[in-house]
Amino acid sequence: MKKKKPIYVETFIRNDLETVWKFSKWFSIKLPISEHLTVWEEEDYLKANHEMWILGKKFLTIDYSIYSVSTE
Numbered sequence: 001m002k003k004k005k006p007i008y009v010e011t012f013i014r015n016d017l018e019t020v021w022k023f024s025k026w027f028s029i030k031l032p033i034s035e036h037l038t039v040w041e042e043e044d045y046l047k048a049n050h051e052m053w054i055l056g057k058k059f060l061t062i063d064y065s066i067y068s069v070s071t072e
Contacts (some may be wrong), residue, residue, distance in 0.1 A: 032056075044068075 022029050035052045048064040 022031055031054075033052060033054050035050065037048065037050045039046060039048045041047075045068070046064075046066040048066065050060075050062045050064070051058060052060040
């Protein structure tokens with residue numbers, strides 16, 4: 001079976017910093033976080049890879065396998 005091209009989903013990035021905000025009762029600050037999410041189709045399920053960086057250093061990688069569950 002021919003492998004399909006991945007669908008790339010990215011967050012909005014401006015000046016190499018994603019616009020992610022931390023809100024509290026007293027203040028809000030813009031966080032220097034960026035992320036990249038790649039989703040692609042396998043034979044009978046979806047796969048995804050989610051990576052996150054803070055201040056340009058990778059701190060998180062999560063791999064997902066997403067299956068359909070019958071409700072019958």
